[in-house]
Amino acid sequence: MEMNIRPMQDEDIKQVQDIAKTTWYATYKGIIPVEVQNNFLKTAYSDENMKRRLERSFLYVAEVEGKVVGFANYSPIRDGGKVELAAIYLYPQLQGLGIGTALLQQAIIDLEGIKEIYINVEKENHIGKAFYEAKGFKIVEEFDDLFDGHTLKTVRMVMKI
Template sequence: MIQRIERSIVYVAEFEGEVVGFANYSTVRDGGKVELAAIYLYPEFQGKGIGTALIQQAVKELKGIKEIYINVEKDNKIGLNFYEAKGFELVKESDLEFDGHILKQVRMVKRV
């Protein structure tokens, strides 16, 4: 876990001094590729532009960034709609076995 944190870049969203969400990115890899490992906002703060700001901040600050990749569960319609609205495009769909269950996921990319 510590190694993962050391290789991560985390942006935190605050409202009135309280943390309301975050976005967790990998460091920039060869070719300017970055992985958006997680983005989360408390439900009452969704739809207010905070998620968009967390993506925009990474694009602004991460040197050499050319592409942001993310994996989204195929059934996560809210997430898929959010990322599509932010300019992410479908790369591929795949199945991932996790603890005896098959998770259907979508790989997306945003070129910046």
């Protein structure tokens, strides 16, 4: 499998929107109501918000055989070298092949001064939690998060670099 990790570009927006939609429905089925998912995806992954993300954060895409199949979105580096991994998604059929790991490693290489990556994960997202735990993330906090009128059980996970 030929894989390439690179910075996201404007022309990747449509594919990233499709990856987000496909992955959200697969990941959060039975966890987050479909109408809440639809509202979030419509807003968070709108063309305008994707362009804003490109300007204000670090976005990487994963290509397999020339096709974009996954992406990761990191915040700017904050005080103390902290970075939030806001999203990392790839098509479900390609999970477990090292693509998510490559998206994580690229940020660690590229983002100067990074000392800690944190992410908020829905507690029932067992696939996501297992991925992060396998990469060395530790749960540091659990909390309820009101998400479009739906309460999510959320865990914050942190990986020290």
